Amino acid sequence: MxxxxxxxxxxxxxxxxxxxxxxxxxxxxxxxxxxxxxxxxxxxxxxxxxxxxxxxxxxxxxxxxxxxxxxxxxxxxxxxxxxxDIDHATxxxxxxxxxxxxxxxxxxxxxxxxxxxxxxxxxxxxxxxxxxxxxxxxxxxxxxxxxxxxxxxxxxxxxxxxxxxxxxxxxxxxxxxxxxxxxxxxxxxxxxxxxxxxxxxxxxxxxxxxxxxxxxxxxxxxLESLDGFIANNRENYHRYREELSAVEGISLESYDESEQSNYQYIIIRVDRAQFGKSRDDLKSRLESEGIMARRYFYPGCHRMEPYKTLYPDVSGKLPVTESFSEEVLALPNGNQITPDEVSWVCQLIREFGSGR
Ligand SMILES: Cc1ncc(COP(=O)(O)O)c(C=O)c1O
The missing domain is CATH 3.40.640.10 (Type I PLP-dependent aspartate aminotransferase-like (Major domain))
Structure with a gap:
């Protein structure tokens, strides 16, 4: 550079x-x-x-x-x-x-x-x-x-x-x-x-x-380091997958391993009934430890201005979008995140869920 x-x-x-x-x-x-x-x-x-x-x-x-x-x-x-609306599966x-x-x-x-x-x-x-x-x-x-x-x-x-x-x-x-x-x-x-x-x-x-x-x-x-960035993201993603797989009420969105992916986004859905805590509770818990977890995306463009006011009829007509936006949380990934930090985030999630 x-x-x-x-x-x-x-x-x-x-x-x-x-x-x-x-x-x-x-x-x-x-x-x-x-x-x-x-x-x-x-x-x-x-x-x-x-x-x-x-x-x-x-x-x-x-x-x-x-x-x-x-x-x-x-x-x-x-x-x-x-x-x-979006498709429930994809x-x-x-x-x-x-x-x-x-x-x-x-x-x-x-x-x-x-x-x-x-x-x-x-x-x-x-x-x-x-x-x-x-x-x-x-x-x-x-x-x-x-x-x-x-x-x-x-x-x-x-x-x-x-x-x-x-x-x-x-x-x-x-x-x-x-x-x-x-x-x-x-x-x-x-x-x-x-x-x-x-x-x-x-x-x-x-x-x-x-x-x-x-x-x-x-x-x-x-661009010279892109393959390395993607390999790092992929490794982190698999670690998240492994360490969150048994947590009731947390599901991690997956990537099609037969295709190329950049593995940038670690997207979980938090099922409040099963996890025992809401998505927003979990976000606050992670943030209290200095971990940035984002509601990516909430509440959906149609419920933000100017669209909410311009097109009020749309609200309630996008059921999959609206329910997903209440559950989604994006966890940290990227070059700055080490495997140990991924494990730490997963541990906090596991403990928070079981500490109900
Ligand atoms: C889905 C999507 N579209 C468009 C943009 C806008 O890109 P930029 O921030 O480079 O203007 C972003 C940025 O985060 C995005 O996530």
């Missing part, structure tokens, strides 16, 4: 599609096995530009069980998010729920590969094709994951990634859109840079979505 920083300062090429951004795009496209990777300043801008460049308007169907940015990226651009957007929401004003679907586990890609594509809708994916959680052996980044019309500091692969702040569509990639590149095509020729409405060289340097450096 230091060497790359020196290079940036020596060359004084700080941003504007510099050599490190280009190198990162090239390497990320190769890693995902996709034709185009367009680096962006963050995942939210990547989503906003993906939405805009594919011409979405009117209404777009999204899961409510996602980070608020998925819904905001639509509403911010005057597009109404229609909140779909926790990803439910294709049947999607189909039931389609109206003449619907132009697209955004699937979210929640916790890095790919959506029902084929079923969603079939719904999109049957109704002539655009299909995008918010792939913020899923860098490095695969579906049917193909890396996430290749599905739908395009996919938007976040490379935020909390993600398995990070560029401090950053993101990207990946696509196999040449024309869409061209539009995204224009839109990312104010619509500039050449020095003083603007051919499109655009914004500033550029990634800086320093962020690209972080990305190139992290």
């Amino acid at each position: 230091r060497q790359r920083l020196d290079e940036i300062l020596t060359n004084n090429y700080l941003t504007n599609n510099g050599p490190l951004v280009q190198e990162l795009e090239h390497k990320l496209a190769r890693y995902c096995g996709v034709k185009h990777c367009i680096a962006m300043s963050n995942g939210t801008v990547a989503l906003e530009l993906a939405i805009r460049a594919t011409g979405l308007q009117g209404e777009v169907i999204v899961p409510s069980m996602t980070f608020i940015a998925t819904a905001h990226a639509l509403q911010w651009q005057g597009i109404k998010p229609l909140f779909a 926790l990803n957007i439910c294709p049947k729920s999607v189909e039931a929401l389609i109206t003449p004003a619907t132009t697209g679907i955004i699937g979210v590969h929640l916790y890095g586990r790919p959506c029902a890609v084929e079923a969603l594509q079939a719904v999109a094709d049957a109704h002539q809708l655009t299909l995008l994916f918010d792939s913020a959680h899923a860098f490095g994951s695969s579906h049917n052996g193909l890396r996430v980044g290749n599905f739908g019309d395009c996919e938007a990634f976040s490379f935020h500091a909390t993600k398995v692969f990070n560029t401090f702040e950053g993101g990207a859109v990946t696509t196999n569509d040449d024309e869409l990639a061209r539009r995204l590149r224009l839109m990312r840079n104010f619509g500039f095509e050449g020095e003083d020729n603007v051919s499109y409405i655009g914004t500033n979505g550029k990634m800086s060289e320093v962020c690209a340097a972080m990305g190139l450096t992290n």
Whole structure:
């Protein structure tokens, strides 16, 4: 990283599609096995530009069980998010729920590969094709994951990634859109840079979505260690699995071991009746020991503003989302978490459950 920083300062090429951004795009496209990777300043801008460049308007169907940015990226651009429920088994957007929401004003679907586990890609594509809708994916959680052996980044019309500091692969702040569509990639590149095509020729409405060289340097450096990060996450995940398997009322979401996964998210459901304590009690207990456990996601986008006020009728219509959001807790994982710390978290959970 230091060497790359020196290079940036020596060359004084700080941003504007510099050599490190280009190198990162090239390497990320190769890693995902996709034709185009367009680096962006963050995942939210990547989503906003993906939405805009594919011409979405009117209404777009999204899961409510996602980070608020998925819904905001639509509403911010005057597009109404229609909140779909999730599938009980996969926790990803439910294709049947999607189909039931389609109206003449619907132009697209955004699937979210929640916790890095790919959506029902084929079923969603079939719904999109049957109704002539655009299909995008918010792939913020899923860098490095695969579906049917193909890396996430290749599905739908395009996919938007976040490379935020909390993600398995990070560029401090950053993101990207990946696509196999040449024309869409061209539009995204224009839109990312104010619509500039050449020095003083603007051919499109655009914004500033550029990634800086320093962020690209972080990305190139992290990419060199990505396999190690994932191996560490996987080891921690298996330790959690082993040490929590016998705890009544705690179930850990699993990863498909026949696919590639980034194993970033350790998601448990707390069944209050069986565990003897609520999810929120457990969260407080862990926090009292300095352990950050997050309600990831609670209470669902449709129960947050402005959506709660704008679309009050949705509340109560997403039963799986609403019940899951009451039970979910994300436990710590990542490079900073050692195996002993995982064991300690598990021990606290076991003791708290049995101390009823
Ligand atoms: C599912 C999802 N979508 C979008 C985003 C937004 O990404 P960023 O923070 O890079 O803007 C996030 C960030 O955490 C996310 O988890």
